[in-house]
Amino acid sequence: MNKRKLSLVSMLLTTLGILLLISNTNTVKAESINDYIINNKVQPAAIQNREGTFGVWSGYENGVGKPEGVVIHETAMDNTDAETLVASFNNIWKQQSVYVHAFVDDKEIINIHNTDYIVWGAGATANSKFIQVELCRVPSGDYDKFTKSIVNQAYYAASKLLQYNLPDTPGVTVMSHHQTSLKWKQTDHVDPDTYFPTWGYSMDQMNDLISYFYNNLKNTGYAYGTNETGNSNGVDDKAVIKTKNTNGNFAPLVAFNDDGSVTNINNRGLGNDTFWQTDQTRDLNGVTYHRVATNEWVDSQYIVG
Missing domain, CATH: 3.40.80.10 (Peptidoglycan recognition protein-like)
Structure with a gap:
């Protein structure tokens, strides 16, 4: 392809990008x-x-x-x-x-x-x-x-x-x-x-x-009423969960280690009858954990509703 054709292709792609940007902006306004x-x-x-x-x-x-x-x-x-x-x-x-x-x-x-x-x-x-x-x-x-x-x-x-x-x-x-x-x-x-x-x-x-x-x-539990993304592999699409520990004042948290094991987090927990946003689940030894922070997870037994 010669330089003139390359230049024309480049101009067309640039124009298309501008048109798409304008279209998106006008759609939002409309x-x-x-x-x-x-x-x-x-x-x-x-x-x-x-x-x-x-x-x-x-x-x-x-x-x-x-x-x-x-x-x-x-x-x-x-x-x-x-x-x-x-x-x-x-x-x-x-x-x-x-x-x-x-x-x-x-x-x-x-x-x-x-x-x-x-x-x-x-x-x-x-x-x-x-x-x-x-x-x-x-x-x-x-x-x-x-x-x-x-x-x-x-x-x-x-x-x-x-x-x-x-x-x-x-x-x-x-x-x-x-x-x-x-x-x-x-x-x-x-x-x-x-x-x-x-x-x-x-x-x-x-x-x-x-x-x-x-x-x-x-x-x-979903921002738009359903799991719109259809994600699998343990992604909850940012659901909201409610926590309750019937044997204490808060639901305990764990952190996952590099080897896949968990460690208890002793200086933080989730209050009873409080709502938390979660975006992932992870299974270990038959227990499902829901992520509520970067590496803070709550056992599904403490989730109600």
């Missing part, structure tokens, strides 16, 4: 973002639990493990991903007196402080009541990344409401940072109400998406 997400079953990422450096272990105003809801934030920082912000917050929280429970972007959901305990993200009153999650901004015009990022934000919020047996009540158990600023007047932040409209989106639509995931997870 359907409304939530409709596009639901119709295409845009899958959330698995929630990663990585304990960060935040050294404050204070309970909420009602006690340890008793949050009253979730605050929705956005970072107000362009083109900065979750990994970068996790590293930054782990370094600066002592100097800037700020920390949140989790960061999400279009690829990851990273939980960096145990949600049984408070963080410093939205003023004293909101801090004493709410789990707090930050949404990372994505490049302007990239609707694919934006839809994935808000799926992760909504999925995290819905999962946490279920984990703590909280109802889904917009404005009460789910609040934007802006709403907490208006209600308690302890911060002046307005997020995410300045970021969402740049995508033709709103906090009301975020509440609708949280409610959609909340109801499906509660009723079926």
Whole structure:
């Protein structure tokens, strides 16, 4: 093939790529973002639990493990991903007196402080009541990344409401940072109400998406009501499980070793009647374990419902 033909082929491929990108963007705009997400079953990422450096272990105003809801934030920082912000917050929280429970972007959901305990993200009153999650901004015009990022934000919020047996009540158990600023007047932040409209989106639509995931997870254990991926080989498609140990106050956890054996985790367990997201199962000696963190697994005998 001569250089002229190669050049023509290259131009055609480039044009096709641009047309596909435009088509995807227009499809999202035409359907409304939530409709596009639901119709295409845009899958959330698995929630990663990585304990960060935040050294404050204070309970909420009602006690340890008793949050009253979730605050929705956005970072107000362009083109900065979750990994970068996790590293930054782990370094600066002592100097800037700020920390949140989790960061999400279009690829990851990273939980960096145990949600049984408070963080410093939205003023004293909101801090004493709410789990707090930050949404990372994505490049302007990239609707694919934006839809994935808000799926992760909504999925995290819905999962946490279920984990703590909280109802889904917009404005009460789910609040934007802006709403907490208006209600308690302890911060002046307005997020995410300045970021969402740049995508033709709103906090009301975020509440609708949280409610959609909340109801499906509660009723079926799956974000879209069924195991849409059809995965096998021990993948649960990010189901939500409820744990209960009838002989104790919590369900014990184990870690898998490189040789396939398990070791008990003695400094952490899953509270009775709490909900946990899981994405894999693994069998050993006739016992099925469900993964709830990177290498934390719970025996199926402690799963109910």
